[in-house]
Amino acid sequence: MKTRNLITQLCLTVLCAAGLSIGFAPSTTAAEPEKMVPMQPVNDTGGATLENRTNTNTTPRGTVAQPMQRSGNANATNAQPLNTMPSNPPLASGQPMATSQPAADGEPQYFVVERLNGIAKVAPVGVDVFEEDKWKELKQGDKLGAGVQLLVTGQSQVKLVLEPASPPTVMLIEAMTQLSIEDLAMREGTSTTRIALASGAIRAGVIESTTRSDFLIEAPTATLSKKGTDIFRFEYQNGRFRMSLSSQGRGLVQAIKYKFNNSGNIVDAKSRFVTRGQFVTQQMMRAIDNVKYDRDIQVLDFVGLTQEERLNLLFNNGLAILLPFADNSANFLGSPFLTGGINVDGGQRPTLPPIDGGAIATPDGDFGVGQGLLPGLPHGFFNASAKRSRMIQSLFGQQHRELSGRKGFGGIQRDTPRPNQIRRPGNMRKAGQKRTVRRFNKASRRR
Amino acid sequence: MRSPSFLIFGMLLATAGLTGCSAPRPSETALSGVDPDTLSDSAFQVYLNRVPLVTVGEAYRAMLILADGKDGRDSFEARRQELESRDIVRSAWDLQPDNVIDTASVSYMVCKICEMPGGINQVLFGSWGLGDRRSAMRELMFRGMIDDSFEYEYVTGSGLFALMRNADAYMKKKGLYESDVDLSDETDRDNTGELIVPNASGENG
Known part of the structure; x- marks a missing residue:
């Protein structure tokens, strides 16, 4: 069984390396667009669980995804053991911040608490969360190195900044999140960051500069690999995750989902790239298939709206006002300059007398976005557009009733074009000209 | 004519269905060695994230943490009175502290805390129970x-934890508690769209 797993693993490795190594090259300057680096083979870690990882302070680290190499060598395995890091990671507080100089190889990096809201606790990796005397409350200015675990409670957020700031990295830990910082160092000119997320959500942004960044967030069943990216989000809870890149995000996010056998060994890995504005969940569907599950739920509180909000809502739903023809200056609240437009053939169109600035109220309602009528109910019973028309009519007074041409509004002579008619070149009539009405009968249809 | 065994089975099933949600939590579904109090x-x-099933007492404490950020009470009765005074819990439910809580009750509490008005059914009928x-x-x-579920379904610890996190995010977005810590396109990008990475001393970099 183990031999079969090993063979399967090797086959997957060769296939992945061959497929991803074609056409990719690492970018060397920040000005060049970020290109994808071949993904390193997935090693068998004996079960990618948070508990296993957090107890490896002195044992060599079996990484799930290897650090990215500048040379693009897909088979290189250069995972540095954690025992080169200090066994007691520094947890200093209130010390002066380091200057933003690029870190030398092997020099440790720290996350500094730039801002804190609520309560967050920190302890060395390996400390059980129920051993509360060993947990310390986090304060602004604290420095967090590799080998610490964080617990952010409800109604709390923590914003961390990487120091030395090369590459510039900011990370936000959202409420009710538990994670550990597994690795944080500079190796061969690459800033390596490994975060293990037990539950909760992380948002991060990394600006690629002269220093490359190898940023991985690992959860028990999935891994997020950054590809020159800013403001990506990784949320994980009990085997379910969501990785997304903000709508203005840069670069790519690679989502890797693992499949385990009964022994807890990784037997398969599925990968998908996420570009800006997209997200992927544990179902690993394509971005376009996820769109149908991404929806905004509007909450309209009509009682709590202010006057300005109501007016804005009215605007967005249509005012049941027909603007003067061929005139886009929609200043209908009092502009004296609004007149009728110009005919298509160059002649002057007959103008309608403006009402308080030029708007002509009609009871036509929304232009395709109204609620419409309910069958069996009289017009206007539930018709919001009709109610708006009546409201506007009451605002604008008697004049529009005479011009609306609808029954019950005073009416106009039929030989005068109605103001709510759409004017077309073939449909133009002069005042007093009778309208030609076509009547169809069976005989004409046969023709 | 149905056999007596069938009738007895049906009665037992009905009884189990009616009283299922009010059962105490089995010992094997509790977290051994940990006293949540x-x-x-x-x-x-x-x-909460680890416990298989959540009791009413634990859920009440979780809801107070969700609402206020902290519990501040040391007994079930104090929590119950606090929640009932805010109409987050209804006294008519008569939930017992050691029983397992159901999804619907937790949902009602979360909706109240997050000030979700609900739909027309909630307004017309739910307002009076x-x-x-x-x-x-x-x-x-x-x-x-939350996922699609039934009203009487038991609440797992991780499910409640996930719901609390979603509710917390909703409350932050709605402004129900103040927080100036954020990382988003709206707050952390300059005019050219570049990410703003602050210095650790608090100044924007």
Whole structure:
């Protein structure tokens, strides 16, 4: 069984390396667009669980995804053991911040608490969360190195900044999140960051500069690999995750989902790239298939709206006002300059007398976005557009009733074009000209 | 004519269905070696994430943590009175502290804390108690905060933890508690769209 797993693993490795190594090259300057680096083979870690990882302070680290190499060598395995890091990671507080100089190889990096809201606790990796005397409350200015675990409670957020700031990295830990910082160092000119997320959500942004960044967030069943990216989000809870890149995000996010056998060994890995504005969940569907599950739920509180909000809502739903023809200056609240437009053939169109600035109220309602009528109910019973028309009519007074041409509004002579008619070149009539009405009968249809 | 065994089976099934949600939590579904009453609020949240099933007492404490950020009470009665005074819990439910809590009751509490008005059913009927919990559960399902489930389904610890996190995010977005810590396109990008990475000293870099 183990031999079969090993063979399967090797086959997957060769296939992945061959497929991803074609056409990719690492970018060397920040000005060049970020290109994808071949993904390193997935090693068998004996079960990618948070508990296993957090107890490896002195044992060599079996990484799930290897650090990215500048040379693009897909088979290189250069995972540095954690025992080169200090066994007691520094947890200093209130010390002066380091200057933003690029870190030398092997020099440790720290996350500094730039801002804190609520309560967050920190302890060395390996400390059980129920051993509360060993947990310390986090304060602004604290420095967090590799080998610490964080617990952010409800109604709390923590914003961390990487120091030395090369590459510039900011990370936000959202409420009710538990994670550990597994690795944080500079190796061969690459800033390596490994975060293990037990539950909760992380948002991060990394600006690629002269220093490359190898940023991985690992959860028990999935891994997020950054590809020159800013403001990506990784949320994980009990085997379910969501990785997304903000709508203005840069670069790519690679989502890797693992499949385990009964022994807890990784037997398969599925990968998908996420570009800006997209997200992927544990179902690993394509971005376009996820769109149908991404929806905004509007909450309209009509009682709590202010006057300005109501007016804005009215605007967005249509005012049941027909603007003067061929005139886009929609200043209908009092502009004296609004007149009728110009005919298509160059002649002057007959103008309608403006009402308080030029708007002509009609009871036509929304232009395709109204609620419409309910069958069996009289017009206007539930018709919001009709109610708006009546409201506007009451605002604008008697004049529009005479011009609306609808029954019950005073009416106009039929030989005068109605103001709510759409004017077309073939449909133009002069005042007093009778309208030609076509009547169809069976005989004409046969023709 | 149905056999007596069938009738007895049907009666037992009906009884189980009616009383299923009010059963105490089985010992094998509790977290061994941990007494939640001795835990701090932060440790209690991690405990919730691990416990297989959640009792009414634990859910009441979780809801107070969700609403206020902290518990501040040391007994079930004090929590119950606080929640009932805010109308987050209804006294008519008569939930017992050691029983397992159901999805609908938790949904109602979350809706109240997050000030979700709900739909027309919630307004017309739920306001006086008819289907209030079910309407609240449907509201949360509509918003994608919980998975599709039944009203009487037991609440798991991780499920409640995930719901609390979603509710917390909703409350932050709605402004129900103040927080100036954020990382988003709206707050952390300059005019050219570049990410603003602050210095650790607090100045923007």
